[in-house]
Amino acid sequence: MDRFSWTNGLLEINExxxxxxRGVRLYDGDDKAKMDVGVALLSTHxxxxxxxxxxxxxxxxxxxxxxxxxxxxGGIGKSAKIVIHLHPTPPNKEPGxxxxxxxSYIKLSFKEHGQIEFYRRLTEEMTKKRWENMPVSQPxxxxxxxxxxxxxxxxxxxxxxxxxxxxxxxxxxxxxxFEDLSKLMVKAKEMVELSKSIANKIKDxxxxxxxxxxxRFKSYLLSMGIADPVTRETHGSxxxxxxxxxxxxxxxxxxxxxxxxxxxxxxxxxxxxxxxRGMELLSPEDLVNACKMFESLKLPLxxxxxxxxVMVVQLQSHSEEEMIASALDNVSxxxxxxxxxxxxxxxxxxxxxxxxxxxxxxxxxxxxxxxxEGLRFYPNLF
Amino acid sequence: xxxxxxxxxxxxxxxxxxxxxxxxxxxxxxxxxLALSYCRHHKLYTLDVxxxxxxxMFNNKKIERKLSMExxxxxxxxxxxxGNLEWLDxxxxxxxxxxxxxxxxxxxxxxxxxxxxxxxSVFTLYELSNGDDTQEEEFxxxxxxxxxxxxxxxxxxxxxxxxxxxxxxxxxxx
Numbered sequence: 120m121d122r123f124s125w126t127n128g129l130l131e132i133n134e135x136x137x138x139x140x141r142g143v144r145l146y147d148g149d150d151k152a153k154m155d156v157g158v159a160l161l162s163t164h165x166x167x168x169x170x171x172x173x174x175x176x177x178x179x180x181x182x183x184x185x186x187x188x189x190x191x192x193g194g195i196g197k198s199a200k201i202v203i204h205l206h207p208t209p210p211n212k213e214p215g216x217x218x219x220x221x222x223s224y225i226k227l228s229f230k231e232h233g234q235i236e237f238y239r240r241l242t243e244e245m246t247k248k249r250w251e252n253m254p255v256s257q258p259x260x261x262x263x264x265x266x267x268x269x270x271x272x273x274x275x276x277x278x279x280x281x282x283x284x285x286x287x288x289x290x291x292x293x294x295x296x297f298e299d300l301s302k303l304m305v306k307a308k309e310m311v312e313l314s315k316s317i318a319n320k321i322k323d324x325x326x327x328x329x330x331x332x333x334x335r336f337k338s339y340l341l342s343m344g345i346a347d348p349v350t351r352e353t354h355g356s357x358x359x360x361x362x363x364x365x366x367x368x369x370x371x372x373x374x375x376x377x378x379x380x381x382x383x384x385x386x387x388x389x390x391x392x393x394x395x396r397g398m399e400l401l402s403p404e405d406l407v408n409a410c411k412m413f414e415s416l417k418l419p420l421x422x423x424x425x426x427x428x429v430m431v432v433q434l435q436s437h438s439e440e441e442m443i444a445s446a447l448d449n450v451s452x453x454x455x456x457x458x459x460x461x462x463x464x465x466x467x468x469x470x471x472x473x474x475x476x477x478x479x480x481x482x483x484x485x486x487x488x489x490x491x492e493g494l495r496f497y498p499n500l501f
Numbered sequence: 502x503x504x505x506x507x508x509x510x511x512x513x514x515x516x517x518x519x520x521x522x523x524x525x526x527x528x529x530x531x532x533x534x535l536a537l538s539y540c541r542h543h544k545l546y547t548l549d550v551x552x553x554x555x556x557x558m559f560n561n562k563k564i565e566r567k568l569s570m571e572x573x574x575x576x577x578x579x580x581x582x583x584g585n586l587e588w589l590d591x592x593x594x595x596x597x598x599x600x601x602x603x604x605x606x607x608x609x610x611x612x613x614x615x616x617x618x619x620x621x622s623v624f625t626l627y628e629l630s631n632g633d634d635t636q637e638e639e640f641x642x643x644x645x646x647x648x649x650x651x652x653x654x655x656x657x658x659x660x661x662x663x664x665x666x667x668x669x670x671x672x673x674x675x
Contacts, residue, residue, distance in 0.1 A: 480520070486517075486519055487514055487520070488517050489517040497514045501531070
């Protein structure tokens with residue numbers, strides 16, 4: 120309790136109130152403090168406590184004094200508490216209610232509850248450390264100075280502090296990495312290194328069992344999407360695998376494409392190919408990458424993307440103008456057609472027939488009639 | 502004489518706003534001319550937007566198609582840009598339809614005036630729009646606000662001057 124200083128309770132210019140909680144009693148270590156129950160206030164810079172009855176009695180402590188803190192659950196007849204461990208008093212501390220104390224920790228006892236939220240906010244503020252970015256007029260001692268004569272708890276406190284700092288560093292690392300996905304890719308390499316070193320450390324400590332664990336660890340990273348950066352660099356975009364696959368697709372799809380009028384949606388291709396393979400199925404990614412290589416490998420197939428985003432594989436010999444001209448003929452014949460009717464007429468899937476009609480509309484050959492009866496296409500008589 | 506509908510009126514796509522830009526332009530022009538000729542035929546000078554949606558002008562019951570409110574507003578905006586329509590209120594619920602623009606009316610009136618050798622005479626507005634002499638003329642029955650605008654157009658051209666008289670307005674032609 121000797122870390123507190125008297126204060127007028129007013130917030131400084133850059134200081135903001137984060138949360139306040141009534142019904143808080145202070146404890147000096149394990150002993151009840153000489154004050155009554157009051158209001159605990161958490162700001163971006165300080166922990167403040169004010170007596171309920173006597174508002175003049177107001178004390179505060181900079182948040183930088185806090186080493187770490189933990190919750191202490193309540194029980195029967197006992198309120199929940201937050202135990203706050205503190206750095207040693209800095210030399211230039213303003214006078215407070217206690218000249219000295221044998222404890223280097225205090226407790227906040229929440230007689231009217233509210234400890235969960237207070238704890239959460241305190242954690243937030245201690246992570247954000249906003250007081251470092253926003254200096255206020257009063258000097259805030261950071262508690263790094265060691266006091267001669269306080270030899271008792273220094274060693275443990277020092278070790279505790281180091282652990283805390285390391286934890287913060289890893290925490291910061293992780294939060295920075297996730298902030299920006301592209302930064303993540305850069306950090307990914309670091310992460311992979313980190314994961315390797317952690318795996319090694321585990322191995323050193325525990326011996327042979329860790330083979331599996333190392334593999335498991337790597338698989339976790341992989342599942343997060345951080346594939347080993349090395350392989351992507353060595354293979355580049357035109358992998359042999361995709362090239363072989365493209366050739367295979369070129370052979371396999373000729374017949375089905377001709378059956379279906381020269382064009383198939385990529386989803387249909389995916390189903391067809393994987394059903395034929397039975398084993399060693401293709402991922403959608405691999406399929407798309409293979410299809411993208413048709414042109415460069417001079418295969419008679421093309422991957423084509425419509426405006427709406429629909430992707431199809433079509434024969435190179437497929438001529439779009441012919442298709443549209445025949446579409447116009449069909450529509451004129453029947454007066455008007457819906458996508459479903461057109462699909463039935465041509466033996467195409469509804470999706471593809473709609474794409475064709477939309478394309479014809481885009482070229483100005485057709486116009487649409489949109490009503491409660493549905494979407495119909497007419498020859499463009501305008 | 503009953504109103505002759507243009508061929509588009511019975512073409513269902515006419516009532517759907519076309520996404521293709523070229524097609525849309527042709528469609529809107531057809532709508533503008535339909536709206537104006539309908540108003541001219543029925544001598545409508547003002548339109549209420551809500552009523553218009555249900556009127557045969559935008560609602561073809563035979564083919565069960567009608568223009569959506571959104572498209573009607575687009576058509577009206579086109580008319581406004583061409584100078585054939587003016588909003589009477591901020592909420593765009595009522596408008597004036599000038600199936601003939603004020604300048605065109607002005608010209609017609611002046612032609613009649615000069616044909617009958619009545620240049621330099623003074624007329625009251627009432628005489629022009631409702632007088633016996635003008636019964637055969639197209640501008641007979643023209644609503645006062647429209648007449649006034651037409652005369653103002655002539656005034657800007659320097660071919661007329663609007664005068665205030667005891668019981669209303671009059672005009673002198675030069």
